[in-house]
Amino acid sequence: MxxxxxxxxxxxxxxxxxxxxxxxxxxxxxxxxxxxxxxxxxxxxxxxxxxxxxxxxxxxxxxxxxxxxxxxxxxxxxxxxxxxxxxxxxxxxxxxxxxxxxxxxxxxxxxxxxxxxxxxxxxxxxxxxTERRISHVFVMDVPAYSETIFVTDAAINIFPDLDGKRDIVQNAIDLYTQAGFGTSPRVAILSAVETVTSKIPSTIEAAALCKMADRGQITGGLLDGPLAFDNAIDREAARIKGIKSEVAGRAQILVVPDLEAGNMLAKNLAYFAKADGAGIVLGxxxxxxxxxxxxxxxxxxxxxxxxxxxxxxxxxxxxxxxx
Structure with missing residues (x-):
């Protein structure tokens, strides 16, 4: 359904x-x-x-x-x-x-x-x-955003490595597609900036996850990253930065660098943006x-x-x- x-x-x-x-x-x-x-x-x-x-x-x-x-x-x-x-x-x-x-x-x-x-x-x-890493997804209803937004992982994996993040992304994509939200969800791999730099390890992992999707190691979704939060959810911010992407400005799944970032993001959406958050553990x-x-x-x-x-x-x- x-x-x-x-x-x-x-x-x-x-x-x-x-x-x-x-x-x-x-x-x-x-x-x-x-x-x-x-x-x-x-x-x-x-x-x-x-x-x-x-x-x-x-x-x-x-x-x-x-x-x-x-x-x-x-x-x-x-x-x-x-x-x-x-x-x-x-x-x-x-x-x-x-x-x-x-x-x-x-x-x-x-x-x-x-x-x-x-x-x-x-x-x-x-x-x-199972063979998958267990992870958590907040399914959030943010009144000011047109999409139902997923935030992962904000509750289980504290500092996931690249392999863990691969499972976190795949779990969220599977939830999106199998629960009937739609097909080929737009997945933004978040960091502080939208360029890859050795000074911020999460940007390197974001680029690696996108390449893993290109090679079929992650399936069912459309990935882009690294993307800063504004570039992930606001089309005008992405346009100003010159980011041309099917994901930027209209993300449906937000993948955070670690649990601390995810927890703060989800709670900011809940308390500042008055979002509702439904929590589910996958994997x-x-x-x-x-x-x-x-x-x-x-x-x-x-x-x-x-x-x-x-x-x-x-x-x-x-x-x-x-x-």
Missing amino acids: GIASIEAGEARPGAKYDRLIAAAKAIPPATTIVVHPCDESSLRGATDAAEAGIIKPVLVGPSAKIRAVAFKYGIDISAFDLVDAPHSEAAAAKAVELIHAAKGEMLMKGSLHTDEIMRSVTAKAGGLR ARVPIVLTSRADSPRSRMASCAVATLYADGRRRRAQTAAA
Whole structure:
């Protein structure tokens, strides 16, 4: 199911997320293992997405505590499976077991710390690793920008090397294409300047990533870089700098040099530009909805929607390959 494009100039807050959530409602809900939903925001986020028809939750954690939270805040969980686990670490381990047993298509972080769930996901024995580096994407609805923008990686890889960045880029491209955002996304490899210089290592890596795309080591997207942020998202800035590129001024995926830059960029967009950000972890055997306590209900819903669309795309690709 494709996501309808937003017309250039449409700046209504949440407009892009409306389309995203509507697209997710139009496909079957994805069975989602919700890990340790032991506070109001995480439990309500899961149940709201279920009521919207986006996910089918399986709640994993201390059953008495989950029921107590549900009772305290008037959240009805009677329709959902509840799998008991004594504490957050055990809940994460049990959730991974359920994925291995084909009991779910997605994971969703509850009220445990990110590193707790990721330890179980990345465990060498029994985890959910694949040949890809695991990475994070913020899918951002920026009211002043005509495109839904991806920012990667702002949450998992602190200082990724070139091979890690190759996977980060490929993960984001696959999400864009398989979740129905479109084809051949425009990928800007960000740095401080738009020229390659040995004084700024990220410019050299940006040039290398573009050459890797030329040689088929990265597929499905249109890459350019290094590009400074203004040149990546503003056509006039790119024109003034004399940059002739299909990507410059109209990027759809922004690849940052490191986690610090990505985290600051995403938070600047959220707090200065009033953008919503949906978070998803890629590169594991299943997509992982990675939410924060500070996320709005709308952002949680959009995170579930993105992951469900991606899971549906992966499911359909697998069926096509098996046919």
